[in-house]
Each structure stands twice: as C-alpha cells, then as structure tokens.
Amino acid sequence: MNAYVKLHARVIIICPYQASETMDSDKEIVCGADIHRDFLIATMISRSGLKLQERFNMNQDGLLAFRSWIINHRCQRLAVESTGGFWYPIFTILEGHVEFILANAYQIRNIEHKKTDKLDSERIAIYCLNNLITPSRIYPKDYRDLRSITRARETLVNARSKIKNQIHQSLSTCCIKLSSVISDSFGKSGRYIIDRLLEGKTIDQIISGIPSKRIRKKEDELREAIKNGLDPVQVFLIKANLDVIDDISKKIKILEAEIAEKVKPFEDDLKIILSVPGVGFISAATIIAEMGDYRDFPSADKMAKYFGIVPSVYQSAGKLRTGKITKTGSKHMRRILVEVAKAISRTKKNSRLMRFFQRILARCGKKNIATVALARKVLCIIYHLLMNHENYQEPEVTKTKPKIPSSVSPIRMMDIDEMIKIISQAGYLVEKDLKEGCG
Numbered sequence: 186m187n188a189y190v191k192l193h194a195r196v197i198i199i200c201p202y203q204a205s206e207t208m209d210s211d212k213e214i215v216c217g218a219d220i221h222r223d224f225l226i227a228t229m230i231s232r233s234g235l236k237l238q239e240r241f242n243m244n245q246d247g248l249l250a251f252r253s254w255i256i257n258h259r260c261q262r263l264a265v266e267s268t269g270g271f272w273y274p275i276f277t278i279l280e281g282h283v284e285f286i287l288a289n290a291y292q293i294r295n296i297e298h299k300k301t302d303k304l305d306s307e308r309i310a311i312y313c314l315n316n317l318i319t320p321s322r323i324y325p326k327d328y329r330d331l332r333s334i335t336r337a338r339e340t341l342v343n344a345r346s347k348i349k350n351q352i353h354q355s356l357s358t359c360c361i362k363l364s365s366v367i368s369d370s371f372g373k374s375g376r377y378i379i380d381r382l383l384e385g386k387t388i389d390q391i392i393s394g395i396p397s398k399r400i401r402k403k404e405d406e407l408r409e410a411i412k413n414g415l416d417p418v419q420v421f422l423i424k425a426n427l428d429v430i431d432d433i434s435k436k437i438k439i440l441e442a443e444i445a446e447k448v449k450p451f452e453d454d455l456k457i458i459l460s461v462p463g464v465g466f467i468s469a470a471t472i473i474a475e476m477g478d479y480r481d482f483p484s485a486d487k488m489a490k491y492f493g494i495v496p497s498v499y500q501s502a503g504k505l506r507t508g509k510i511t512k513t514g515s516k517h518m519r520r521i522l523v524e525v526a527k528a529i530s531r532t533k534k535n536s537r538l539m540r541f542f543q544r545i546l547a548r549c550g551k552k553n554i555a556t557v558a559l560a561r562k563v564l565c566i567i568y569h570l571l572m573n574h575e576n577y578q579e580p581e582v583t584k585t586k587p588k589i590p591s592s593v594s595p596i597r598m599m600d601i602d603e604m605i606k607i608i609s610q611a612g613y614l615v616e617k618d619l620k621e622g623c624g
Contacts, residue, residue: 213232215310219309239254243271248274263275295308324477335467382414445470457571460570488568492518492519493512494560495561522560526563529559536582542559
C-alpha cells in the first residue's frame with residue numbers, strides 16, 4: 186500500500202470565503218473514485234495536504250477490500266461519478282459506512298487536456314473536499330426495483346414495435362397496404378387478416394371471416410388494399426416475426442404482473458395518479474418509479490426542471506430568450522408524460538386539460554409544443570395532488586376504472602405441464618403421477 190504523500194498544490198488553494206469552513210474541516214478525509222466496468226481508481230485526500238491512491242477490482246473481493254480501505258482510514262465521504270450502473274454495487278456495499286455522493290458526470294467534467302484514470306480520481310476527490318459537488322438523487326430500493334421493471338417493459342415494447350414495423354415493410358413489399366385501412370394491424374381483426382394471408386386464403390374468404398363488423402363494412406377499401414398475395418420469402422419472414430411478437434407479448438404480461446406486485450407499497454400514490462385523465466396503470470407506475478419520493482422537491486417547478494421539461498433560457502445584454510426544453514433528467518419520465526398528454530389531446534371530452542391544450546395550440550400553432558406544455562401541466566398537477574393527498578376532480582370528467590394487471594407471479598401462472606416441460610428441458614427425468622389426497 187502506498188504511503189501518504191504531499192497533495193498537489195491546487196488542492197489547498199481555496200477561496201477566502203471558504204477559510205472558516207477550512208479551519209473546522211482540516212481533519213476531514215474524503216475519497217474520490219473513478220469507476221469502470223472491471224476496476225476503480227480511488228484517491229483519498231485530506232485538507233492537510235495528504236493523499237493516498239489505490240486500485241481495486243470491481244468484483245466482490247475487490248469491493249470488500251475497498252470498503253476495508255475506506256473504513257480503516259476513517260474516510261468520511263466518498264464521491265463517485267454516475268457512470269451507467271457501475272456505481273450500484275459500490276453504493277450497496279458501502280451503504281451505512283460512509284457518506285455516499287453520486288456526482289453528475291456533466292457537473293464534474295474535466296476541462297483540462299490531460300486525462301488519466303488517476304487524475305480523474307484525484308479531481309473528483311478535490312471537488313468533494315471543497316464541497317463543489319451537488320449530490321444526485323439516489324432512489325430507495327423499492328423505487329429502484331420498480332424502475333428497473335418498468336424500464337425493462339419499455340425496452341420490450343420498443344423491440345416489439347420495431348418488429349411490427351418490419352412486418353409492415355414486408356406487407357408493403359407485396360403491395361399490401363393493410364395499415365391504411367385498419368388502425369391497428371395487430372389487433373384482433375388485423376391479426377386475423379394477416380394469418381389468413383399467410384395461409385393463402387382469397388380476399389372473399391378473408392372478408393367473410395373478419396371478427397369485427399366495423400372492419401367488414403370496409404370491404405371495398407380492403408379489396409383495394411389487398412390485391413396481391415404474399416411470396417414465399419415474405420411468408421417465412423412474417424411468420425418468424427409474428428412468433429417473436431407473441432413471445433415478447435408473453436414476457437410483457439409477466440413484467441406487468443410483476444409491476445403490479447412491486448407497486449403495492451405505493452398504492453395510495455397510485456390511486457391519486459390514476460385519477461388524472463389520460464393516465465393508465467402502466468403510466469402511473471412508471472411515473473411513480475421515475476419520480477421517486479416527490480417530497481424531495483420543494484415545488485412543482487423544481488420537479489419539472491429536474492425532469493428537463495422546462496424551456497432552456499438564454500440571456501445576454503439584458504435580452505431574454507427561451508428555447509427548446511432542456512431534456513435533462515429521466516427521458517423515460519418525459520416519454521410517459523408526453524404519451525399521457527397525447528392521450529388527453531385525443532379525447533373528445535371538454536375538460537380543463539383539453540382546453541389548456543387547445544389554448545396553447547391556438548397561440549403557437551404547433552402541436553408538439555402544445556403537447557409538451559400539457560405534459561408539464563400534468564406533472565405539476567400530479568405533484569400538487571400527491572403533496573395534498575387529493576384525487577383529481579373535475580365535473581366534466583368521469584374516468585373509467587383503469588385495468589390493473591393481476592399480480593400473480595410467473596411461477597404461479599404456470600400449470601403442471603409447463604413446469605414438467607421446463608424441468609425436462611433442464612435434463613431431468615420427470616414422471617407425472619397425480620393422486621387424490623395429500624399423501
């Protein structure tokens with residue numbers, strides 16, 4: 186282990202207004218860590234001008250050694266950069282042993298030309314020692330778990346949408362414009378038409394068997410959109426993609442059941458958010474996960490600023506200009522708020538939120554700007570409702586009860602044949618012998 190050495194002169198150069206704080210914290214020891222996937226470089230410094238630097242592996246043994254190193258040298262604070270999810274195991278293993286400061290990467294960026302892991306570690310330690318880091322929020326474990334599942338579901342939904350677009354492209358290759366007639370080509374009627382096309386059925390056979398009467402009334406449009414059949418290559422590709430879509434849809438249902446289980450500790454907040462027009466169960470669960478503890482924010486405007494849904498401000502020579510939204514913070518929160526705003530803008534009810542959207546749209550003439558403004562409005566309303574423990578109430582709005590997925594775990598959702606199949610695939614010999622009674 187390296188011995189303490191004199192710290193670089195710039196560490197002890199401080200502003201006059203910090204002098205009083207310096208006298209009280211001469212004995213304070215802090216650490217800055219530059220973390221990577223396989224290792225971390227830690228630099229421990231004190232106000233008296235001493236430094237200690239070590240390298241640790243990012244495995245269990247390495248992190249335990251890092252914790253012992255921190256505790257043995259009586260380090261009071263540890264600052265790390267928010268780099269992906271690499272900081273999670275460090276926070277978990279050091280929680281309760283040292284004050285943990287998670288630094289925004291943009292805030293502590295290096296403005297010098299020379300950059301090494303050791304210098305980055307030392308720079309973070311210097312910022313920490315001089316209280317130049319504004320700690321980022323660290324969500325409690327319940328929120329982190331819920332956020333991980335909601336984001337996993339979002340990833341699967343995006344993957345399914347991408348595959349649906351590939352099927353649309355395959356149909357267009359054969360001059361089949363199904364999406365121009367049916368709004369949801371993968372709904373009940375749309376899926377029926379695609380399956381019959383894959384089977385080689387004629388247009389008359391397809392139209393006569395469509396489940397929806399509303400779609401059957403579009404016979405002339407369907408005949409115009411489906412004048413051609415599918416070639417063998419496109420049949421193969423569409424079938425393969427449909428199998429993937431079905432598999433992803435099953436995984437999404439499992440995740441939704443798990444979301445319903447993980448959101449139970451926030452049941453009161455969930456009911457309040459669900460009372461807002463345009464908000465469904467998944468939207469409400471995502472808002473809870475991304476927002477975390479709403480009491481961390483002193484006002485609704487601070488929350489809107491945190492999630493980057495406020496306009497950027499440029500001021501020079503006394504002239505103030507506003508631009509596009511800052512887009513700082515969680516992009517997942519902005520996405521779900523915009524989806525809620527779009528749902529509100531499509532409703533036919535003359536609600537206050539709808540009138541707000543129409544007023545902004547009439548003023549600026551741009552639907553995207555009006556949608557983002559409505560998204561911010563919804564976020565501010567949710568904040569005030571949660572702070573006051575009140576439901577959204579408006580005489581013009583009668584919201585139907587949202588559909589909440591069953592919170593049954595994936596294991597309990599399986600029947601005995603599925604369990605036997607999974608165990609057999611693992612290489613075990615299983616015999617099904619069902620007997621009456623318990624013995």
